[in-house]
Amino acid sequence: MTTTVATKDRILRAAEELFARRGFDGSSLRELTSAAGVNLAAVSYHFGCKEKLIEKVLRRRLDQLNTQRMAALDHVEGRPDTTLEQVLDAYIRPALEISYDVGGECFMRMLARAFAERDERLRELLSQNYGHVMRRFAAEFARLLPHLDKVELYWRMDLVTGALTLAMSGFGMIQRADNVSEQAHHEQTTQHLIRFAAAGLGQGGLARHTRQ
Amino acid sequence: MTTTVATKDRILRAAEELFARRGFDGSSLRELTSAAGVNLAAVSYHFGCKEKLIEKVLRRRLDQLNTQRMAALDHVEGRPDTTLEQVLDAYIRPALEISYDVGGECFMRMLARAFAERDERLRELLSQNYGHVMRRFAAEFARLLPHLDKVELYWRMDLVTGALTLAMSGFGMIQRADNVSEQAHHEQTTQHLIRFAAAGLGQGGLARHTRQ
DNA sequence: CGTATGATCAAACGATCGTTTAAATCGCTA
């Protein structure tokens, strides 16, 4: 039993890393199982087939991401004094935390790649399982940005999400300076992203501005 | 001779479409040549190998994109009355025009994928074709946004580029209403993107604002 | 201890991959 969990987990970890580096089609089960230190047949045995493994890898992190986003949104949703930056914080911070997690940047690269490839597996998985989260955020953004019509809002959310996903996949250049702690750098990055997203989302309107 | 050109062009066209839909690794030469209506061996004969074909497909559009961006930048670069929106126009409009071209959206999807790509060869191709153009734009942005330090500027340019690339790859793109012409819709989209980019790039500073 | 059960293993399966080969065919000039 404990052996089973160890094998499955080693496969998932190696898959996350390899999929991010080579893509789904570019990763062979032989290279994957070799990196994980397990037998080739272990993937079929524990996950059924390669396609099911891909889904499992995606779903594991997406569940974590959406759970944390919903929890964060719970604290600000519908309140009269909620600011745009607070909602964006609930949207961005959980994603950034995942990207800082072990293997998390691999997942974010995988996600960015799947976005760019318009991967059908991901699109279906996203819309089927996580659509309600995006709708909650959209409703909250709409409440705070009443001057935007629905189409305009959704469009800007797509732009913001695309920018953030690519940013968190690590293609960006920003690096932590030696004189700031890792913790402080994470917080700086979060604030950078929030301000960027707030500017892009709310631009053109009379949106209330934050004090920072 | 004319037969050669026709065959090579049919391969390039089919490749652009298939690569965008299935990815590089997910596209087989058999499916590709079948869609192009040419013999399987034609790829090896005209391009050498699959990798060379990929490079050719990328390079064809990148040359066009960068030529047009440079030409547009020539008209505003270094002038005392240049606005941020004008520079962004030179940056965004050529890309949008390509995305509206036949097969252009496919190329943009390939480009978006290349952003998330870890493959060093693809990244080198991009930096070779993009590098000097991006530096020219960066210098011009820096001139118009003197309150931003270099790191901050590059960071925001990455975010903007990521958002635009994904947007132009058609992921969740805004739809044209029935009562506006295609031409007008393109212009509206261009202005939307420029305003979004300007807000993200210049936010937080005392950047001069456009008259709309 | 004997044996069921789940997990791992080496080996092989058929399918498909990118690439190569050599013959057939085309377009053109002498």
Next chain:
DNA sequence: TAGCGATTTAAACGATCGTTTGATCATACG
């Protein structure tokens, strides 16, 4: 029209792919 280089073709190559198989190992229970 004969000849020749350029192009296209069908067929095959070896390699690698995802998946399956049946034997072997480990462990828990009567």
